[in-house]
């Protein structure tokens with residue numbers, strides 16, 4: 001498919017992002033409860049689906065390969081880590097990489113929505129962006145305050 005205008009590029013980016021959130025829902029449900037907020041991911045996915053629906057675009061049109069690769073790397077890494085403390089530290093490290101990818105993606109689509117003057121979209125995407133940033137802050141606190149020191153001492 002050839003994309004020839006800005007709006008369609010925006011839609012394609014949204015389709016990529018909704019695929020990312022979908023894959024994360026699956027992955028996070030398998031991750032430790034401490035590091036994940038699956039309900040938040042669910043809400044973010046619904047926001048994206050409602051935006052795509054409004055624009056008459058298929059939310060299943062795309063599979064994000066980068067997220068697929070990140071999830072595979074996470075599973076490989078966790079498979080290598082021995083002991084709960086090390087696994088917890090590795091889990092947070094991986095979760096933060098996924099989180100940063102999401103932050104980049106939401107920042108991008110929110111900017112595109114702004115350029116298109118789609119203020120409702122932009123608002124919703126900003127909400128998700130802020131949640132992702134907060135999740136990252138939570139993970140940093142958890143890692144630095146507790147999980148990494150424990151793993152280091154183990």
Ligand SMILES: [Fe+2]
Nearest residue numbers: 021041044102
């Ligand atoms: Fe998310």
